[in-house]
């Protein structure tokens with residue numbers, strides 16, 4: 001049994017994770033929200049789960065390092081500097097950062113990698129996502145994760161090939177571009193489609209999250225898996241053995 005600390009405890013995901021902990025063999029060490037004592041929470045926990053905001057990331061990593069415990073980061077909207085901070089922290093403690101903790105999306109990313117690699121850049125890739133009206137970042141972390149999978153399979157940098165937020169007279173899509181489109185509305189937990197468009201045919205690979213409890217269970221599985229590991233940066237593929 002592990003004591004789990006939740007950063008962003010009062011948020012939508014924080015509440016779902018607390019419910020997942022309640023239903024598991026593990027126990028809740030406590031939670032922290034904006035302005036609260038993350039270092040103290042870390043000292044009382046065997047692992048931290050962070051679903052809060054990018055601005056909180058560096059402090060949360062320091063708290064995990066200070067307590068010598070692993071941290072799973074589900075927060076999205078991260079920038080390059082955040083990823084550098086995660087890489088640095090992973091020298092000291094086990095860290096898992098992912099835009100999506102579900103088994104289904106982890107599998108989808110593998111399928112995207114395989115399809116994008118086999119079909120080559122002649123097939124255009126567009127990634128469409130829809131989320132609830134309160135989501136604050138776009139494209140979603142999952143869309144970017146799927147875009148990374150496609151770019152890796154093609155041996156290119158996503159940053160150099162992404163087309164985000166098209167509007168107005170954009171001109172034709174670039175050769176080898178990976179396009180993103182974001183829809184927001186209602187209570188949608190998370191829907192992602194990766195469209196591979198060739199000559200007169202399309203492949204559409206999709207994932208539908210029916211309830212955010214799914215992400216909460218995945219986050220708890222991941223955090224528990226990290227306990228006792230060597231310092232390093234891990235993925236959901238490592239956790240799920242995919």
Ligand SMILES: NC(=O)C1=CN([C@@H]2O[C@H](COP(=O)(O)OP(=O)(O)OC[C@H]3O[C@@H](n4cnc5c(N)ncnc54)[C@H](OP(=O)(O)O)[C@@H]3O)[C@@H](O)[C@H]2O)C=CC1
Nearest residue numbers: 008010011012013033034052053056074075076099100101
């Ligand atoms: N990886 C995955 O599988 C998933 C990732 N997510 C991501 O998780 C994050 C949270 O999503 P969601 O729960 O819907 O968002 P919410 O806005 O509902 O919750 C965020 C929580 O974090 C708190 N918070 C904000 N800033 C800080 C801070 N500096 N320190 C500590 N706590 C803080 C907020 O408090 P306050 O309201 O006071 O600001 C709030 O309680 C988002 O980035 C989202 O994209 C979501 C689902 C799945």
Ligand SMILES: O=C(O)C1=N[C@H](C(=O)O)C[C@H](O)C1
Nearest residue numbers: 076099135140141142189190
């Ligand atoms: O904010 C959300 O709700 C979600 N965020 C994650 C993302 O940005 O991909 C994962 C999930 O789709 C729900």
